[in-house]
Every structure is written in structure tokens, then in C-alpha cells.
Amino acid sequence: MLDLIFTFLQALLDQTGAVNFSFGNLLMILVGVIMIYLAIAKHYEPLLLVGIGFSCIVANVPGPPDVPGGPAVSALLYAVKDGGLFHYAYMGVEKLIIPPLIFLGVGAMTNFGPMIANPRLVILGAGAHLGIFVALILAKMLGFTLSEAGAIGIIGGADGPMAIFVAVKLAPHLLGPISVAAYSYMALMPMIQPPVMRLLTTKAERQIGMAELRKVTKLEKIAFPVVIAIVVNLFFPPVAPLITMLMLGNLLKEVGVTDRLSKTAAGGLMNVIIIILTVAIGSTMAAEKFLTFQTLEIVVLGLLAFLFGTASGVVTAKIMNLFLKTKINPLIGSAGIASVPIAARVSHIVAFQENPKNLLIYHAMGPNLAGVFGTAISGGILLALLGVN
Amino acid sequence: MPTIVPDTVQGALIVSVIDFFLSFLIISGIGIVLSFFPMLNRLAQFVKAAPPARTAHDTKAAQGSKVVQKHHVDTEAQDNIAAIAAAVFVVMDGAPHRILKIEPSARTSSWSAEGRIAQHGSHHVR
Incomplete structure (x- = not known):
């Protein structure tokens, strides 16, 4: 009788995931908890980190094995499996449906006025991308193939959708760790960038004030997306789907007669996509797949890419100051790394902490928006050089 | 489309140098295009400056x-x-x-x- 009860209890236990719980799962659950903590307590990109962190936690709670004696499968991974809800969500990432839609929403939310108002600053959008190439070369030295190295390097562009886009084209098997690294570091930019920015600038440089920008007319704002869409489709077909959607979203915003569409693109549609994207990314963080030496290498390379990108942006701004009559605050250089508007906000906050009367947000948005194009251009050239259409 | 870049560290260096340089060049080109944007306003003013003749009804x-x-x-x-x-x-x-x-x-x-x-x-x- 006792034996029978014990057998039943054992069978019941086998139906749960408790027996399959590993140290790796515990570690990844901790990572997920830290992400949620940073989102709530520090307000580090909560829209991204809450979803990614929660999915990371659930993906690491093992369920019963899929087949008797097989590996444990979490409840979330059931949903990600063929036919499950998040299977199709992940397909949206893998089949490159979601990244262009994100760009549509970003375009509908973005005012490109600061970039149009001060065209000189767009150069910072290229200057802050040294990190891409540092990571690319280091990845190759670590033994990754050139395509894999290119996909890892683009993390330094600090542009999540672009990182996904390039990773799917160059190294789809690395999509999980690359997207996790890209989005996590983007969310953690308020921690990563300021020390580098302060290290490379003097107190006097950080206090440089900048004159108010000229007013950009509605006509210019309408012409901008049309002109850029033509230029990008003409010269950068590999990244044209993303930038074209960005420009369409922006045109919907600026024309003033399609409010319903721009509000949908920037609001409801964008929110749905964020939920799908964060769950899709977080669900790839299961310990057995994620806790590998290769992932660790990608995470470290991603961090280096962000550090070098920030540094090169600041240094580019300082070099520009050697030639400019009216000096620019070098803190806005780091905003050229893309990640709109996080990087611009970091530039603004660091300057604001030095001098509360120095309001750099509008100035930093120029290089920040140029950074989106910088990443797209770097990614497009990379895809073209590596023979990907 | 086949790649012409060798899958070596040297290849990675070549790709990086070309990409970084071209990025600067192209984004500078975008900057130059943007610097001509104020001319659009002048063009718009020029178009506005020559309004069609008004009828008495329009004036009222x-x-x-x-x-x-x-x-x-x-x-x-x-x-x-x-x-x-x-x-x-x-x-x-x-x-x-x-x-x-x-x-x-x-x-x-x-x-x-x-x-x-x-x-x-x-x-x-x-």
C-alpha cells in the first residue's frame, strides 16, 4: 500500500518540472529578476526589460519532459513550439516581419527636426559606430566566421531591429544571444555610457552650451522622409525595407492628414509588437541554450561594442571642435550610437548633472537620429560586402 | 551573391575599414543633402509670393x-x-x-x- 502511494507520488513528481531544475535555470531566473528590478527600480527601459525578464524567468522554469526520458521543456517553450502562440510570434522575428513594423512605429513617433536643423551633426551618426568594427574584428579573432562576426558587430549599432535584421541575414543561429545582448545593453545604456563620456571629456567641455536650433518647417519635415526613402532605396537595397518603413511612419506623422494611421503605428501596433518581441527574445534565454561559452563571448563583445561606440562618438565630436568656430558639447557625440531616444537622453542627463541650465536633449537628438541611419548604412554595406541581398 | 572578402582576420579588417570609411562618406552626403533643405522654404515663399488674381468675392x-x-x-x-x-x-x-x-x-x-x-x-x- 505504502509502495503504491510512493509510486503515485513519484509519478506525480515526474509530471512536474521540479526534478529537472538545474543551477543554470536558477542563474537565468536571477538574470530575469534583475532585469525586472532594473525596469521597476531604475526605470531602465521598462517597456523592453519587463517582457524580456519575465519571459526569461518562465523559460527557465522546467516543465515535464516532452517525451519520456527526454529533456525538460518549460511551459513557455511549449508556447514557442510549432503551433503555439509564441511560435508565430518568434516567426515574426525570424521572418523579418517585426523589425520593419517596429521601424514604422519608430518613424511615426519621431521628430526628425533636430537632424534637419543641424546637418553638421549627422557626422556623429557615423563616428559613434567604431564599436561595430571593434567587435567584428575581435569576434573574428575569437574564431567566429566573418558572417557571424558581422552579425555580432552590429550589436554596437545599438539598434535592436537592425541587429535582428542583420543577424537573420548573416547568422540566424545566433539570433537569440545577439538580440538579447542588443536589447539588454540598449536598456542598460544609462549605466554603460556615462563613465566613458566623463572619462573622455573635461568638466569645461561638458559644460559647453549650444545655441538654439533653427525652426524646421512642415515642408522640410514632409520632404525629409521622401528624399531619404529615395536615397536609401537607390543606394542601400539590403536595408531598404527597414528605412523605408521608418520613413513611411514619419511621413504619416508629418503630413498631418493621417493622424489615425500614425497614432496606430506609434501606439497600438507598436505596443503589440513590443509585447511579441520581448516575449520572443526572452523565450530564447533558456539556460540549456543560453548558458554557453559562445553566448558569453557574444555578450562580452556586445559590451565592448557599446563602450567603443560611445567613446568614438565623443572623440569624433572633440575632433569636430578642432575645426568648428562654434564649439559643440562633446557629450552629444555618444548619442550618435543610435538607440533612439535612450542615448540622447543619456547625453542630456550627463550634461544636466554638470550644469542644470544646459539642456542638450534637442541637440543630442540630431546625432541620435543620424545614428539610426549610421547603423543602417554600416549594416547595409556589411551585407553587401558579405554577399547578402 | 558570392562574397569577395576572405574569411580571415585580414578580411575582417578590410571589411571594417571600408565600411567605416564609406559610412562617414555616405552620412556626410546625407548631411549635405539636408543642408539644402532651407532652400525648400525659399522655394515655397517664392511660390506663395505670386498669388493668383483675386475676385471681389475672395477679397470680401x-x-x-x-x-x-x-x-x-x-x-x-x-x-x-x-x-x-x-x-x-x-x-x-x-x-x-x-x-x-x-x-x-x-x-x-x-x-x-x-x-x-x-x-x-x-x-x-x-
Whole structure:
């Protein structure tokens, strides 16, 4: 009788995931908890980190094995499996449906006025991308193939959708760790960038004030997306789907007669996509797949890419100051790394902490928006050089 | 499309140098295109400067709209004065005061910038 009860209890236990719980799962659950903590307590990109962190936690709670004696499968991974809800969500990432839609929403939310108002600053959008190439070369030295190295390097562009886009084209098997690294570091930019920015600038440089920008007319704002869409489709077909959607979203915003569409693109549609994207990314963080030496290498390379990108942006701004009559605050250089508007906000906050009367947000948005194009251009050239259409 | 770059560290260096250099070149090109954008405004002004001949009916309608616009501006100004007076009353804690003059602030003055940042900060997206 006792034996029978014990057998039943054992069978019941086998139906749960408790027996399959590993140290790796515990570690990844901790990572997920830290992400949620940073989102709530520090307000580090909560829209991204809450979803990614929660999915990371659930993906690491093992369920019963899929087949008797097989590996444990979490409840979330059931949903990600063929036919499950998040299977199709992940397909949206893998089949490159979601990244262009994100760009549509970003375009509908973005005012490109600061970039149009001060065209000189767009150069910072290229200057802050040294990190891409540092990571690319280091990845190759670590033994990754050139395509894999290119996909890892683009993390330094600090542009999540672009990182996904390039990773799917160059190294789809690395999509999980690359997207996790890209989005996590983007969310953690308020921690990563300021020390580098302060290290490379003097107190006097950080206090440089900048004159108010000229007013950009509605006509210019309408012409901008049309002109850029033509230029990008003409010269950068590999990244044209993303930038074209960005420009369409922006045109919907600026024309003033399609409010319903721009509000949908920037609001409801964008929110749905964020939920799908964060769950899709977080669900790839299961310990057995994620806790590998290769992932660790990608995470470290991603961090280096962000550090070098920030540094090169600041240094580019300082070099520009050697030639400019009216000096620019070098803190806005780091905003050229893309990640709109996080990087611009970091530039603004660091300057604001030095001098509360120095309001750099509008100035930093120029290089920040140029950074989106910088990443797209770097990614497009990379895809073209590596023979990907 | 086959790649012409060798899958070596040297290949990675070549790709990086070409990509970084071209990125600078192309984004500078975008900057140059953007620097011509103010010309669009001049073009628009030029087009506006040559309006079609007006009929008597158009002129009458335009005069009517001016009257409506003036009334609108006056109402708006009154609203602004009331809002400013209320704000001053709150800041002064209701102490006796007299508003001598209200005029548009210089856009670069630091106190108005402080006001703007305080107002922006008050509804910061977190």
C-alpha cells in the first residue's frame, strides 16, 4: 500500500518540472529578476526589460519532459513550439516581419527636426559606430566566421531591429544571444555610457552650451522622409525595407492628414509588437541554450561594442571642435550610437548633472537620429560586402 | 551573391575599414543633402509670393476671416493673461502684487529654459 502511494507520488513528481531544475535555470531566473528590478527600480527601459525578464524567468522554469526520458521543456517553450502562440510570434522575428513594423512605429513617433536643423551633426551618426568594427574584428579573432562576426558587430549599432535584421541575414543561429545582448545593453545604456563620456571629456567641455536650433518647417519635415526613402532605396537595397518603413511612419506623422494611421503605428501596433518581441527574445534565454561559452563571448563583445561606440562618438565630436568656430558639447557625440531616444537622453542627463541650465536633449537628438541611419548604412554595406541581398 | 572578402582576420579588417570609411562618406552626403533643405522654404515663399488674381468675392471673404482671426487672437491673449496672473498668484503665495507688463520671453533666456525643463520633467515618460 505504502509502495503504491510512493509510486503515485513519484509519478506525480515526474509530471512536474521540479526534478529537472538545474543551477543554470536558477542563474537565468536571477538574470530575469534583475532585469525586472532594473525596469521597476531604475526605470531602465521598462517597456523592453519587463517582457524580456519575465519571459526569461518562465523559460527557465522546467516543465515535464516532452517525451519520456527526454529533456525538460518549460511551459513557455511549449508556447514557442510549432503551433503555439509564441511560435508565430518568434516567426515574426525570424521572418523579418517585426523589425520593419517596429521601424514604422519608430518613424511615426519621431521628430526628425533636430537632424534637419543641424546637418553638421549627422557626422556623429557615423563616428559613434567604431564599436561595430571593434567587435567584428575581435569576434573574428575569437574564431567566429566573418558572417557571424558581422552579425555580432552590429550589436554596437545599438539598434535592436537592425541587429535582428542583420543577424537573420548573416547568422540566424545566433539570433537569440545577439538580440538579447542588443536589447539588454540598449536598456542598460544609462549605466554603460556615462563613465566613458566623463572619462573622455573635461568638466569645461561638458559644460559647453549650444545655441538654439533653427525652426524646421512642415515642408522640410514632409520632404525629409521622401528624399531619404529615395536615397536609401537607390543606394542601400539590403536595408531598404527597414528605412523605408521608418520613413513611411514619419511621413504619416508629418503630413498631418493621417493622424489615425500614425497614432496606430506609434501606439497600438507598436505596443503589440513590443509585447511579441520581448516575449520572443526572452523565450530564447533558456539556460540549456543560453548558458554557453559562445553566448558569453557574444555578450562580452556586445559590451565592448557599446563602450567603443560611445567613446568614438565623443572623440569624433572633440575632433569636430578642432575645426568648428562654434564649439559643440562633446557629450552629444555618444548619442550618435543610435538607440533612439535612450542615448540622447543619456547625453542630456550627463550634461544636466554638470550644469542644470544646459539642456542638450534637442541637440543630442540630431546625432541620435543620424545614428539610426549610421547603423543602417554600416549594416547595409556589411551585407553587401558579405554577399547578402 | 558570392562574397569577395576572405574569411580571415585580414578580411575582417578590410571589411571594417571600408565600411567605416564609406559610412562617414555616405552620412556626410546625407548631411549635405539636408543642408539644402532651407532652400525648400525659399522655394515655397517664392511660390506663395505670386498669388493668383483675386475676385471681389475672395477679397470680401478674406476680410471676413481677418475679423474672425483677430477676435480669436484677442480671446487667446485674454486667456494667456488670466493663466499667467493665476500662476503669479500661486508663486507669490497670494501676497499682494501687481503685474506691470507681460511680454513674450526671449527664447534663449535661461529662466524660461528652466521653466521648460521643469514642465517637461513634470511628465517625464519613465
